[in-house]
Amino acid sequence: MVKKPGSQNTSGRGQRDLKVKVKTARGRKLSSTRWLQRQLNDPYVKRARTEGYRGRAAYKILELDDRFRFLVPGARVVDLGCAPGGWCQVAVKRVNALRERTSKAQGSVLGVDLQEMEPIAGADLYQLDFMADDADQQVRAWMGGKADVVMSDMAASSSGHKQTDHLRIIALCEAAAYFAFDVLEEGGTFVAKVLAGGAEGELQKLLKQRFTKVSNIKPPASRQDSSEKFVVATGFRAEI
Numbered sequence: 601m602v603k604k605p606g607s608q609n610t611s612g613r614g615q616r617d618l619k620v621k622v623k624t625a626r627g628r629k630l631s632s633t634r635w636l637q638r639q640l641n642d643p644y645v646k647r648a649r650t651e652g653y654r655g656r657a658a659y660k661i662l663e664l665d666d667r668f669r670f671l672v673p674g675a676r677v678v679d680l681g682c683a684p685g686g687w688c689q690v691a692v693k694r695v696n697a698l699r700e701r702t703s704k705a706q707g708s709v710l711g712v713d714l715q716e717m718e719p720i721a722g723a724d725l726y727q728l729d730f731m732a733d734d735a736d737q738q739v740r741a742w743m744g745g746k747a748d749v750v751m752s753d754m755a756a757s758s759s760g761h762k763q764t765d766h767l768r769i770i771a772l773c774e775a776a777a778y779f780a781f782d783v784l785e786e787g788g789t790f791v792a793k794v795l796a797g798g799a800e801g802e803l804q805k806l807l808k809q810r811f812t813k814v815s816n817i818k819p820p821a822s823r824q825d826s827s828e829k830f831v832v833a834t835g836f837r838a839e840i
Contacts, residue, residue, distance in 0.1 A: 642656060644656035644659050644821050647659065648686070652689075653686045653689055653690075654684040654685045654686045654689060655684055655686040656686075656821065657686045657687065657753055657821075658686030658687065658689060658690050659819075659820075659821035660753070660819050660821045660822055660830070661686075661687045661690050661691070661751065661753070661791070662690055662821075663819035663820055663821055664791060664817065664819055664830055664832060665690070665694060667817070667819075668789070668815070668832050668834065670748075670749050670789040670791070670832075670834065671690070671691055671694035671695055671749065672694070672695065672707075673694075673695055673696040673701065673704035673705045673706070673707060674695065674696065674704070674705025674706065674707045675694075675695040675707045675748040675749055676695075676707060676708050676710075676743060676745070676746070676747045676748045676749070676785075677691045677695055677707065677708065677709045677710070677747060677748065677749045677750075677751065678710050678711075678712070678739060678743070678747045678749070678750045678751070678783060679691065679709065679710070679711040679712070679723075679751055679752070680712060680730050680750065680751070680752040680754060680776050680779065681712075681713055681714075681730070681752055681753065681754030682711030682712060682713050682717070682725065683713040683715055683717050684717070685711065685717055685718070685720050685723075685725075687711075687751060687753055688709055688711045688720050688723045688725070689720060689723075691707075691709045691723070691749075691751075692709050692720065692721070692722035692723050695707025695708070695709060697709050697722035697723065698721060698722040707748075708724070708743065709722060709723040709724070710723070710724045710725075710726070710739065710742055710743055710747075711723055711724070711725045711726070712725075712726050712727075712728040712730055712735075712739065713725070713727065713728070714727070714728075714729055715727065724742065726742065730775075730776070730779055731775055731779075735779065736779055736782035736783050739783055740783055743783075745785075746783055746784060746785040746788075747783050747784055747785060747788060748784075748785055748787075748788050748789065749788060749789045749790075749791070750776070750779065750780035750783060750784055750788070750789075750790050750791075751789075751790070751791040751792065752772075752773070752776040752791070752792040752793065753792075753793050754769075754772055754773075754776065754792075754793065755769050755772070755793060755795075755828075762827075765795060766795045766796070766827075769793070769794060769795045770794060770795070770800060770802075770803055773792045773793070773794050773803055773831070774802075774803055774806065776790075776792050777790060777792070777803070777806060777807060777810075777833075780836075781810060781836075784836045784838070785836070785838075786836060786837070786838045787835055787836055788836040789832070789833065789834045789835075789836070790807070790811065790831075790832075790833040790836070791830060791831070791832050791833075792830065792831055793828055793829075793830055794816075794828070794829055794830070794831055795827045795828055795829075796827045796828075796829055803831070804816075804831075807831065807833045809840060810833075810836060810837055810840060811833035811834060811835050811836055811837065812834065812835030812837065813833070813834050813835055814831060814832075814833045815831070815832045815833075815834075816829055816830070816831055816832075817829065817830055817832065818830070
């Protein structure tokens with residue numbers, strides 16, 4: 601039995617949290633069992649369910665924004681590869697897209713993904729391949745102008761080979777960066793997920809040419825056993 605918060609331990613050993621254990625079922629791989637057990641015991645997963653976010657990834661962008669303050673009221677945000685929508689949910693609240701704070705400027709959130717998504721109040725969601733030839737023009741048309749923030753939590757499908765996966769996500773991040781160059785307003789911000797692995801040099805060089813500051817950070821919500829980290833590039837220079 602899992603103890604409820606505030607329940608008393610009558611054994612005299614003191615109160616402690618009990619983890620949910622998952623038995624290996626027939627047909628389920630051991631790795632899948634371990635993943636399921638980790639999910640069931642992940643405090644961020646539990647928080648996401650309680651607070652109405654579509655996944656634990658929402659806390660990564662919350663923590664990044666708490667530090668760098670790019671999701672400000674009035675900001676125009678593009679979320680690339682936005683499914684399932686947790687980052688959009690955070691952005692809607694922070695940029696005041698629903699005008700819940702009448703004394704603050706109203707921002708906007710536009711999300712694009714290859715797959716169709718359930719609607720999110722305050723966000724405009726489109727099914728689009730951001731790497732298509734005219735994707736940047738289409739996004740600017742939908743927004744009615746340029747963006748203040750381009751963010752991406754995308755990751756390429758895992759191959760099971762660490763170095764291959766690293767190269768794939770770096771290529772994806774570089775594509776997102778070039779997209780950002782086309783749609784960002786002067787002084788804008790680019791945020792993207794990368795995987796550590798040794799091939800980030802060219803990406804870092806590219807970003808430092810176009811932004812005044814490039815930071816690399818692993819937010820607390822990012823699992824410690826994961827090689828993921830995030831790049832936050834601020835102060836976009838439209839002309840170099």
